[in-house]
Amino acid sequence: RKEVEQDPGPFNVPEGATVAFNCTYSNSASQSFFWYRQDCRKEPKLLMSVYSSGNEDGRFTAQLNRASQYISLLIRDSKLSDSATYLCVVNSPSGGSYIPTFGRGTSLIVHP
């Protein structure tokens, strides 16, 4: 079982839709959590950190559920420019430190 799992999609939604992605992680001792965005064959870029209290950045809301070991990303009022792959990243324990571990990514396609 992979340490960090995501539904690869693609999620195909119309402009203006609300879409949600989930990501599960296997190690309960994982420390910090992030969503990155990756455009085709480009480098990943940080979208937002994820906290238990939930955090919002404009149309994007992220939430961490430590008890169930998953994180979520909600995108409201989808734009064409939101089309990308969304990568879940979990800092997992490894050899006395924490290492960023990636999920496979979830592909989002927003169509007119």
Added chain:
Amino acid sequence: DADVTQTPRNRITKTGKRIMLECSQTKGHDRMYWYRQDPGLGLQLIYYSFDVKDINKGEISDGYSVSRQAQAKFSLSLESAIPNQTALYFCATSDGGTNEKLFFGSGTQLSVL
């Protein structure tokens, strides 16, 4: 100028050749990482380094080696390239800490024929 620079951007080579991918950063970060990405897959960790004297294997280190020449430079070598090492390679840096965030280079597309 980019904070994390990878060279080359693209490379085509033949099976059995030795290849070096280079990464340099101006962010002053201690931690550096090498990842590979295959189509439809996430990023898999090859090697990482927490400082110049600290090198660690990641989940897929076989067939690769690294060198941390300075805080700012972290090179990845394929001693004898094989076709299944064809992939997109990313270097990343971070400053560590409890809320560690990664900063990536633009990537190197490597094709092994």
